[in-house]
Amino acid sequence: MSNYPHLFAPLDLPGLSLANRITMAPLYLGYARANGLVNRRLKEHYQEAGASGAGMIMVESASVHPRGAGTPYTLRADHDEFIEGLAELASLIQAGGAKAGLQINHAGRFAHHGGVPLAPSEVPAGGLDPMPMSRRQIHEVAEFFQEAAWRVQKAGFDLVELHGGTGYLLSEFLSPHTNRREDQYGGSLENRLRFPLEVIAAVRHAVGPDYPIGYRFLADEWLPQGFQLEEAVIAAPRLAAAGLSYLSVMGGTYESFFLPERVAQEKEPGYMLSLAEAIKKAVDIPVIAAGRIQQPALAEKALAEGQTDLIGLARVLLADPQWPIKAREGREAEIVPCEPSCNLCFKRVGKGLPIFCSQWPKDKREHFATRD
Numbered sequence: 001m002s003n004y005p006h007l008f009a010p011l012d013l014p015g016l017s018l019a020n021r022i023t024m025a026p027l028y029l030g031y032a033r034a035n036g037l038v039n040r041r042l043k044e045h046y047q048e049a050g051a052s053g054a055g056m057i058m059v060e061s062a063s064v065h066p067r068g069a070g071t072p073y074t075l076r077a078d079h080d081e082f083i084e085g086l087a088e089l090a091s092l093i094q095a096g097g098a099k100a101g102l103q104i105n106h107a108g109r110f111a112h113h114g115g116v117p118l119a120p121s122e123v124p125a126g127g128l129d130p131m132p133m134s135r136r137q138i139h140e141v142a143e144f145f146q147e148a149a150w151r152v153q154k155a156g157f158d159l160v161e162l163h164g165g166t167g168y169l170l171s172e173f174l175s176p177h178t179n180r181r182e183d184q185y186g187g188s189l190e191n192r193l194r195f196p197l198e199v200i201a202a203v204r205h206a207v208g209p210d211y212p213i214g215y216r217f218l219a220d221e222w223l224p225q226g227f228q229l230e231e232a233v234i235a236a237p238r239l240a241a242a243g244l245s246y247l248s249v250m251g252g253t254y255e256s257f258f259l260p261e262r263v264a265q266e267k268e269p270g271y272m273l274s275l276a277e278a279i280k281k282a283v284d285i286p287v288i289a290a291g292r293i294q295q296p297a298l299a300e301k302a303l304a305e306g307q308t309d310l311i312g313l314a315r316v317l318l319a320d321p322q323w324p325i326k327a328r329e330g331r332e333a334e335i336v337p338c339e340p341s342c343n344l345c346f347k348r349v350g351k352g353l354p355i356f357c358s359q360w361p362k363d364k365r366e367h368f369a370t371r372d
């Protein structure tokens with residue numbers, strides 16, 4: 001019997017049985033080839049993740065369109081040629097005993113490298129003025145999500161997750177800060193929900209009634225004029241009712257991550273648990289909480305107190321891919337922690353470099369510092 005009965009309790013969702021409550025939260029690595037193809041480093045990384053003892057591994061965001069990627073090294077799911085490599089990732093993860101998911105995304109106004117980025121409205125990001133999307137482009141992008149989700153299913157993943165976080169396109173439509181449209185896709189919360197709901201419906205159409213669809217949900221942009229928790233608790237049940245298996249809750253965008261108060265908050269253990277808790281109260285589907293859930297005891301407490309249904313580990317699992325096994329075996333003292341003041345992984349993303357963790361042994365750091 002583990003010291004953490006809630007953490008190691010299974011969870012049965014429609015179409016998805018998880019062995020425990022530990023999930024790998026998606027974490028962009030920058031390993032993919034510049035054309036978005038799966039390569040050796042990605043396979044090594046996700047094979048290790050699949051064998052970590054986590055119940056579910058969510059593979060980092062893959063673009064639904066060549067011009068919807070945040071960087072050139074983003075995985076892609078926008079063409080059938082990518083299915084083969086993605087299928088290898090899915091089976092490597094499943095071979096380790098975990099359920100495998102792939103997150104799909106359009107980076108919206110942060111899709112910098114493919115020309116003028118698309119967005120709901122012309123609110124600049126990173127010095128570029130994005131192009132407000134026409135009604136036709138809105139429908140096209142929903143179709144890109146639909147086709148990408150079909151490829152995820154075809155590749156053998158157990159589920160697909162829609163990236164509605166980090167200030168990317170889906171969240172840009174929900175946000176009164178980035179969505180200044182005056183048509184039926186902007187203005188009221190009802191109108192701002194229209195595009196995400198259309199995308200969920202399109203994806204559902206592609207994958208059939210029983211295939212699990214998860215949603216990364218930006219519950220608070222942490223910006224004065226942004227989408228905030230007050231609206232998020234109204235939006236969340238609307239999204240859930242469209243047929244989601246869970247909401248994976250997060251806060252912040254590239255416009256708020258670097259604000260001094262957020263940099264300080266981000267160092268605190270469980271800093272997004274309160275967001276997950278608020279969303280959990282508003283919906284009747286499971287939620288995932290992430291954000292420096294470093295100690296198994298903190299994860300256990302959050303589950304036992306009903307703040308969340310599942311735990312998401314991103315940097316925490318990157319630092320120690322044996323976290324779940326060590327927690328289960330009572331070897332928590334051996335867990336290698338993610339160092340709060342480090343954020344080397346995030347900094348390397350900003351520089352366009354493949355990431356590694358400062359806590360890894362030297363040979364592993366050197367191996368993953370170069371693309372193959």
Ligand SMILES: Cc1cc2nc3c(=O)[nH]c(=O)nc-3n(C[C@H](O)[C@H](O)[C@H](O)COP(=O)(O)O)c2cc1C
Nearest residue numbers: 025026027028060061290291292313314315316346
């Ligand atoms: C380098 C890096 C890359 C990330 N990439 C993604 C991503 O592709 N999709 C996503 O939804 N979240 C992404 N995140 C957010 C994480 O999933 C997670 O919510 C956050 O890092 C907090 O969890 P942690 O403290 O365990 O890292 C990323 C975070 C980091 C630091």
